[in-house]
Amino acid sequence: MLDVHNISVEFGGLKAVSDFSMQVRQGSIHALIGPNGAGKSTVFNCISRFYTPNQGSVKFLGEELLALNASEMASRGIARSFQNLELFAELSALDNVLLGTHAQHQGTAIGPLARLKRLLSPPDKAATAFAESLLERVGLADQRHVLAKDMNFGHQKLLELARAMAIRPRLLLLDEPAAGLRNREIESLDRILKEMVSRDGMTVLLVEHVMQLVMSISDDITVLAFGKKIAEGAPKDIATNPLVIEAYLGTDAVAQAKGAQ
């Protein structure tokens, strides 16, 4: 479904990503992991068109995404969430999701409140019912009239997920969806994401540090270190891959792991 081919990204003299390729299979959950500064967000931002790589291509169902801009992604069926939440703070949970159904607003959190409110009136019955069903799915039905700014962090993250789902994406890009969540919330996220794939036929690509979630939900994992792909495969293979253990913990850990086998 998604074919990232040989992308490189430089910031000034720094090569953040070098000759990186990965393929995401339709109907899969694919995690992109790696230590801090490995280049995950940079790859993610190239796919979602916030960055343009110096070289390479990114194809979605055969179409070159690098020829599009970020605001055209929703019309292709690609939604993203943000590491730092991009909600409309002064609007209710329901209105945030309803705005998500206006595909052209994906990724543009800034806009005069009055203009956003005009978009929401008169309320569209079918869109409201759909938005309410999404809030229900992420466990926020009882908070639909609460302003986003008054919700706790975990609920805000789930709200952002519901908003991303509002465009009925074929591919959902999630930037650290579990960051800052408590264990119980991570378990909900685990269930919601699996359901999105099995019930709605979505494909999910996520950047994530919470290994408990990554290992539980992923069909495929790609590992980056120092801007290069160092491993790729199923969770059980990645968890025992010496290069991956070394990248995360240093060479001593590999020696220890080998000693323990």
Ligand SMILES: Nc1ncnc2c1ncn2[C@@H]1O[C@H](COP(=O)(O)OP(=O)(O)OP(=O)(O)O)[C@@H](O)[C@H]1O
């Ligand atoms: N806009 C930018 N300008 C300059 N350097 C950048 C920029 N974005 C990222 N970098 C650098 O590129 C490298 C890769 O960063 P990136 O944020 O992609 O890593 P990451 O794997 O997502 O890290 P983390 O897990 O900490 O979010 C780092 O050295 C980072 O400092």
